[in-house]
Amino acid sequence: MAPDIEQHVHRTAAILSIGDELALGETVNTNSAWIAQRLTNCGVKPVTHVTVDDSLNSIAAIMRELASRVDVVVSSGGLGPTDDDLTRQALAQALGEELVEDEQSLASLQRRFQAIGRELLAANRVQTLRPVSGRCLKNPHGTAPGIAATWREGELKCDFFCLPGPPREMQPMLERLVLPALKPSGDRVIRLRTLHVFGLPESGIPKLLGGLMERGRNPVVGTSAQTGFVTCKIRFEGDPAKADATLDAAEKQVRAALDPFVFGVDDETLASVVSDLLRTRGESVTTAESCTGGLVSMMLTERPGSSDVFVGGWATYSNEFKHGSLDVPLELIEKHGAVSEHVARAMAKGALARSAESEKPANHAISITGVAGPGGGTEEKPVGTVWIARATRGDETEARLFRFSDQRDAIRERSALAALGMLRLKLIGRTDVKLLWEQ
């Protein structure tokens, strides 16, 4: 160990989560897993996660305890402006130091408040405190800076990185300020690659992947079910030099075995993948959504620069609106019901036609009409019954019937994904493929 301590290599890490809402179980802790994954990927092994409530002494005590066991501690939470945000004080106590106001942080906080025309309160100034020997970590997305400091006791040494709790503030700080500062012992890494699968049941995947999922194999593939899709995690453990090639080979095998259902990797989404497919073809899409109420258009605009592939769309929730805005004949709705193949097709065709009223007509239209529940189900059309149609300019219109068995929010989510999945199949020329939940 001695040489390690000399150069202080970061072999092991602890992840500390701070907050009553976490300790009492009011909030599910997603930060820990997210941070652990990032540390693992860069070769620092998280050996323990600890959650403590907002109590100064408990936080300070666990900080000292962890410092004596691991090379680096990453904490999240407790940096807010209120009395129950105690991470700063606890860190100072664990280090046996005083808190001082950080001039740079104060200056940038003042600039930030001027920019949005708000006055700087004493509560906010608290957020610029740091232990004497520590340094502040810039938070581009919030008012709470992070804190970095080093704990020492005899030969022992541990680096602390304290980050704010909100994921959208914590995540960029970890990636830009913490990971680059780590010194992993380069000899052994754990790398993960995630493939996203839509249209297959999780239970059907092991048979298709065969040996790839056997325990003890390296790399080994594991699956987990998300809302509406499945992720396949390929995990490699060993020589960093071999990691990428090994993962590439395994990814190839998985894609081949699950073709054409693997739609993306790591942070790609079905919407981002469909947008990219459209962009390369110089095409665009419009949407007509009933039970999903705008979920698909929201997904299509999550990433910047979507306006070239998504012109716009309609959330046609009421029958009158389907008629008024997309020219769906009311008789059609009365005759077949709002949730029917006829209405789904009429919505998609109507959207395509109406989009032509603008100077930028869409090439494709997808429409969704279904029973999201919990009420409104019938013998013939139970909750979860969803008709999805795709219309393409100068091409045939297709409609598919899906039956999702779940809660309202999951039914809406799956319907939106199924609509994007249908468009993806069209764009990759595989409309012959049947999707999971399709009747």
Place this chain on the structure above:
Amino acid sequence: MAPDIEQHVHRTAAILSIGDELALGETVNTNSAWIAQRLTNCGVKPVTHVTVDDSLNSIAAIMRELASRVDVVVSSGGLGPTDDDLTRQALAQALGEELVEDEQSLASLQRRFQAIGRELLAANRVQTLRPVSGRCLKNPHGTAPGIAATWREGELKCDFFCLPGPPREMQPMLERLVLPALKPSGDRVIRLRTLHVFGLPESGIPKLLGGLMERGRNPVVGTSAQTGFVTCKIRFEGDPAKADATLDAAEKQVRAALDPFVFGVDDETLASVVSDLLRTRGESVTTAESCTGGLVSMMLTERPGSSDVFVGGWATYSNEFKHGSLDVPLELIEKHGAVSEHVARAMAKGALARSAESEKPANHAISITGVAGPGGGTEEKPVGTVWIARATRGDETEARLFRFSDQRDAIRERSALAALGMLRLKLIGRTDVKLLWEQ
């Protein structure tokens, strides 16, 4: 403390999660929060959660450490049949005892395997081991029984309940075998009420709530920032008979102090509250969204039965679509830019007029046009600049300029909430109030 230890009341608890997949962050730990909630509800306070990897010594060490600090430890995971399932051995080591085969468990496991015509392997027999002084907990949904045992050191005493990791096995065991065995100090419960606040900065709330947030106060109010809004949690700890009245009184105080910014309680959302306000007035709303791409309409349709208050809406992402579907003059867009007061007003008025094409015209329309970023910002209109307008049939149209300092997804979320917030202010007759981020 002494009397407590005599009758061993369970006041504090620790939740232990065991497994490499959790420590490495491949799996998000949902068991901890679920268990913590159940313990809190029955009056036992979880003060810490710990996750450790599958390493015998780490598990045993943390078990001893927790036993010396809390009255009860509930663990999940590590009871499977494979080599890396080490909870039994660790518990025995922590207790300083040997493992013995539990005859009852073995018998029921044999019956179980006979029933499915499978032969009992040595690996499965391992699952019937327990520390000498411990007892097994029946697992109706899996092959791994749980283990209950009591750790003693001098005056200290701690009860261990070790449960399997899969939620569908763990949850019924906790509810049927663990919770009934707990002896909370019946004189104390922890109850929570959550109020949701939109339009105020988290840092401004302590000043308004004054003493209510002081640590050690009971009930005490704590705040936490969500994306775009703030939650005030009122936590009562004490005599169950006093809980409801105390929480009611505190809620009144908070609502009065933050009036009119408290929009809902517990599982209410800004969209559900706006929908309820519309419903009581027999009114409806339509939406015209640019940078939010359908987020508002999605929110308005999250709850069932929205069709009476939300007729439908437009996601007008491209300028051509704003013109083609909402009659926003292209000259207006060229002259003032898509992100401008003129265009926001024209979108809202256009939506109101177009909704009249259906037999169910909307009473209100809200429109959003802004720079969600990360690109597209200018000196004059930086990323985060958002114009939001509200038009009401037979009433004036108002437009407000907001400046959100954050990343794309948060800017979209906050824009959607601000639009709903503006409509709420109209419906409660408080259009005079200025909202957070408003310029």
